[in-house]
Amino acid sequence: MEMLAKTIKYLQPNPASQAKLTMLNTVCKIRGQVKNPGYPQSEGLLSQCLICHQKELGNESNFSDALLDAGESMKHLAEVKNSLDIEVKQNFIDFLQNLCEKDRKGIQHHVQKLEGRRLDFD
Template sequence: MINTMSKIRGQEKGPGYPQAEALLAEAMLKFGRELGDDCNFGPALGEVGEAMRELSEVKDSLDMEVKQNFIDPLQNLHDKDLREIQHHLKKLEGRRLDFDYKKKRQGKIPDEELRQALEKFDESKEIAESSMFNLLEMDIEQVSQLSALVQAQLEYHKQAVQILQQVTVRLEERIRQASSQPRREYQPKPRMSLEFPSGDSTQPNGGLSHMGTPKPAGAPMDQPCCRALYDFEPENEGELGFKEGDIITLTNQIDENWYEGMLHGQSGFFPINYVEILVALPR
């Protein structure tokens, strides 16, 4: 609705600067999408972000209304009417000085010259007084512009209250729904166990087995390697991505936070806290 009215008024581009609510909305919508629908906070963050976006549009509309109906008319008053009055006053001052000078020389200059100086002074005085009188008589226009400022702010606050009330209702409903649902219990994933061979019975993985989980494809256990505890998506060039359960060959420890390794023929860096060591690097 706001955008449609802006197009009709020729104000589609907005005030030319971002509102704080727009920046907040962008962040909330982004992180709400990243959190996803598996939790309550993600969708709620998206709903509030959408409300912030609507608030920014309402504030854009307020700024444009104030500029068009209050600031621009006052600027026009300053640039046109007041400047014209200043011009008449400056001209009046010049003719007053000219009349005073010729009046002091009365008797030394022709009377006609003095009379003309007085007529010019009276003419400028009348024009200046008339301009100031007309400005004061038309001051109801300034009152109307002031009223437009207040009305624009009133409309902004009405729409802002409506938007915030709507999102408040949705959040309260989300809280009620979440409170009525049974609490989920944490289900731990199967742990890896260490089994020691007895007699001739050996296991191909050197005694390491994953209870209830097939051995993931990856590096053999006779060289330095580690197992991925979580998925890791590389964000920078040179990083090595992997999935939970992948066995990664270790080639080097970069520092206390990063390993270098290989997986499926790809080499790269990855964070230490994403993996558990199966066969440590030689010291």
């Protein structure tokens, strides 16, 4: 359980965003919506800001072009981080949650059974 919590905290380090995301996921479940909003990557927020201010400057300056390039790069980086988060959730976090919720009870049962047999053999 500790490894699961620390993995989620590593992937989503901002506690305020975690709380907001948890609340939004709960609201989506209550409303019956299938698609849950993703974790707001800081790079994605920065890219939105850069592209917005680039549009204000117009296309005539070199600084405007640099803002657009940086904004698009940050947007791509946010997409890559989102895909990493999804992959880690599917391949690691879901497996750990299954292990903690279902398999742990079976493992504990077999450990108790083994301890009982050790006492019988002693």
